[in-house]
Amino acid sequence: MNDIDLNSKLEFDGYWYLPEQPQNMVAGTLVYYPENTIVLKLIGSFRHPLEEFVGKETSENVIYGRTSDSKDITLLQVYKKAKFNWTAGFAMVEYTCKYMIIGKHIKGLDEQCNYWANAIIPELSVWCPFNAISFSTENEKTDISFQTNGKNSYVLNKTAINDNTNISILQEITYCKSQNEINIKQFEFIEVSKKSPCSISELLSNIQMFEQFLSVATSNIVKCTCIKVFDINLYQEVDNVKHFKPIYIVQPHIISKETKAKEINSINFLYSYSTIQKCYSQILKEWYNAPKEIAPIRSHLINSLERKRTF
Numbered sequence: 001m002n003d004i005d006l007n008s009k010l011e012f013d014g015y016w017y018l019p020e021q022p023q024n025m026v027a028g029t030l031v032y033y034p035e036n037t038i039v040l041k042l043i044g045s046f047r048h049p050l051e052e053f054v055g056k057e058t059s060e061n062v063i064y065g066r067t068s069d070s071k072d073i074t075l076l077q078v079y080k081k082a083k084f085n086w087t088a089g090f091a092m093v094e095y096t097c098k099y100m101i102i103g104k105h106i107k108g109l110d111e112q113c114n115y116w117a118n119a120i121i122p123e124l125s126v127w128c129p130f131n132a133i134s135f136s137t138e139n140e141k142t143d144i145s146f147q148t149n150g151k152n153s154y155v156l157n158k159t160a161i162n163d164n165t166n167i168s169i170l171q172e173i174t175y176c177k178s179q180n181e182i183n184i185k186q187f188e189f190i191e192v193s194k195k196s197p198c199s200i201s202e203l204l205s206n207i208q209m210f211e212q213f214l215s216v217a218t219s220n221i222v223k224c225t226c227i228k229v230f231d232i233n234l235y236q237e238v239d240n241v242k243h244f245k246p247i248y249i250v251q252p253h254i255i256s257k258e259t260k261a262k263e264i265n266s267i268n269f270l271y272s273y274s275t276i277q278k279c280y281s282q283i284l285k286e287w288y289n290a291p292k293e294i295a296p297i298r299s300h301l302i303n304s305l306e307r308k309r310t311f
Helices: 049-054 122-127 200-218 257-261 273-288 292-303
Strands: 010-017 026-033 037-043 059-067 072-085 090-102 115-120 133-138 141-146 153-160 165-177 182-194 226-238 241-250
Touching (some): 059 090, 115 200, 182 200, 200 292
Antiparallel strands (some): 026 037, 037 090, 153 165, 226 241
16 A cells, blocks of 8 residues: 555545444445545434434544455544435435544544654655765766665654654655666655554654644745554564554645745755754754743744735
């Protein structure tokens, strides 16, 4: 499975059910609209149609799903809108939700487990470019070379922001070749790891804090395009090597068209990685451990980077 891009629409057909009623599965379609919402449309309902219309409940805590391509999906913070198909004689229920978890059924974002997370932020590769791919031209001949350490990725920086949490910058180079084509890709991403069990909520909080840090550094609102969480107990072993299965976290993030259209340019950076490299770890640690009273000021600073429409 290719990595999920949060800027691209996603759609899944499958069966859906409430955790306390696994025997009552209802067919439906789940659609993720980038920068908007996540919508689940059921052909039927989890309860008797009358309960859907006259019941007091307007939301579900958790909905589980099993898609047509065998993916386990969890929907969290779900809100309901029901209607009745008078012609066919059955209820049709539509849900919107805040979080979609692809790859595992969980009880909630606060559920503790041995997790760690990777987050891809495209602007990170511009802010701290480590040019592993090089080009040279001589006598109309171009040579392309790149370096790897034999692994999928390697650590460029690892910072302990407290006694339990590490924030690392990693680089990955992928390449594939055929008789007529070669594709080489280099990108940087962050990894959040914990020494003790943690929740997905804690990991997302750490990732959001880094997004804010990078937004200030680049003078531009930045957002992850892919968030992958890994569970130490969720893997497939091949030839005595554990291949951990990614759990994708999908949450719409709304950015104005003006901000989204803004091209990132190193000229506009408040500072780059190279200018603070010697003290980067200390700066990052201070950013994460700033007093709570600073939070409103930091939020105001981030909001000021949002480009406003002008007439």
